Amino acid sequence: MNNWASIKNGDRIELGLLQVDIAGHSKFSDNERILQKIKSLFRNQVEGIVKTRGGRLFNWAGDGGSFMFLTGDNDRFEQLVSSGLQILHNLPFINNEISTRYEFSDKISVRLSADCGMVIYHDDPTQISGKFINRFLKCEHELSFSNTFSITKRVWNQISNSQRQRFIPFKFHQAIESLIYNHGGKERQCEILRSLNNIKIEEGRQVPFESAEYVEIIAFQGDTLYELSKIAYEDVNVHGFDNIGALNLLTTKNSQICLYNSKPSENIQSNLEDELSPWELEHLHIILNKSSQRERLRIKRILFSMPKEERKVVIESASRFRTPDEFLFFLERQTV
Incomplete structure (x- = not known):
């Protein structure tokens, strides 16, 4: 030796x-x-x-x-x-x-x-x-x-x-x-993501923050935006979705990947085959960019409850509406 x-x-x-x-x-x-x-x-x-x-x-x-x-x-x-x-x-x-x-x-x-x-x-x-x-x-x-x-x-x-x-x-x-x-790095990554506060309590209700919070993390081999966003949005619960974080990434350049990986629960009639196409995303961004976080969540939830063909027609008409409120009113009427 x-x-x-x-x-x-x-x-x-x-x-x-x-x-x-x-x-x-x-x-x-x-x-x-x-x-x-x-x-x-x-x-x-x-x-x-x-x-x-x-x-x-x-x-x-x-x-x-x-x-x-x-x-x-x-x-x-x-x-x-x-x-x-x-x-x-x-x-x-x-x-x-x-x-x-x-x-x-x-x-x-x-x-x-x-x-x-x-x-x-x-x-x-x-x-x-x-x-x-x-x-x-x-x-x-x-x-x-x-x-x-x-x-x-x-x-x-x-x-x-x-x-x-x-x-x-x-x-x-x-x-x-x-x-x-x-x-040690993966644990630190999760700690940083979980430190994000996405909602606050006002008068007994959960409401989103008006301003954005940014952190920098280092991704590991095999990490996906879907999984990372799921950790970051653990404090946000939206009925019918097991990962609202992936839906929130709809407005990012990685929207297709994130939306494809977001899986609404069985309470919402939607599945992976109903993911938005690039064409649909382009039209949807117009109204989403005018919306608050709460309005975006409502819009996305309603859209995911629709059959694919019906959703396509609705999204195509999104540019006709001047405000998110008008578009939401229209959406809610479609689901009555």
Whole structure:
């Protein structure tokens, strides 16, 4: 079994690299002296975790650095991945210590990623050479994002099934030539979407907000606007629809896809074969763009209750109406 002491300069071995970076440090305090102390404390905490699992410092450059692990024997890939997970999960405690020591109110965020490959070893880490090292360090900032941990499929293949369950497919990275798996990002995505408030209570009634709220999320491999909108609109219930979010996306450039994937429940006589055509959408946008959120929901609900041919005739006439109220009055008469 290889260990650090048994490896000689010039040996060709496999190494795992764990990259740890402080994310968004430019937003921190202008007090450079305090900032340097914070970075030093962070490095000591991270290095302590890595060393207990057999890793060594590869390089450090102020805001972050890389740690190297031997691979190929026993559970060394497990130690590499467990180090990254422990750093991420210990972050609240690290932030608490920073706050206590330096009265620093900002919370630091980290970005972690890991890959592995063959190298020519040298006792001086700056002399270790390997194609994968250059490639990984050049692209590592594209593999993960704030407060998440990403690993390549090369690493994922070598860890236990229980560890694999902690990671989900994120994206394929061309330069790294690997599918990237991520821990923590999907949960964060859902938290952001669920933080959106779509309705408020006024006089005991649910009413929509007048102004829009925008958030930025990072999509994962396999994500659809239908599923993401379903999470974002969990607080909105409209009788007859299991995902009002997908219908709300009717007015976006992705309208066809979202509408195709929105599935009215059995209480409404409609199915996937009744989705709106591009022609219908074009005519419907004219009136929808003049409507409030509440009016749009009523219009969409009524339209989905109509047979396809009848709906087409109704939508064709939408441009005749000057206001949403007039169009709604017309729609409601058609359903009497």
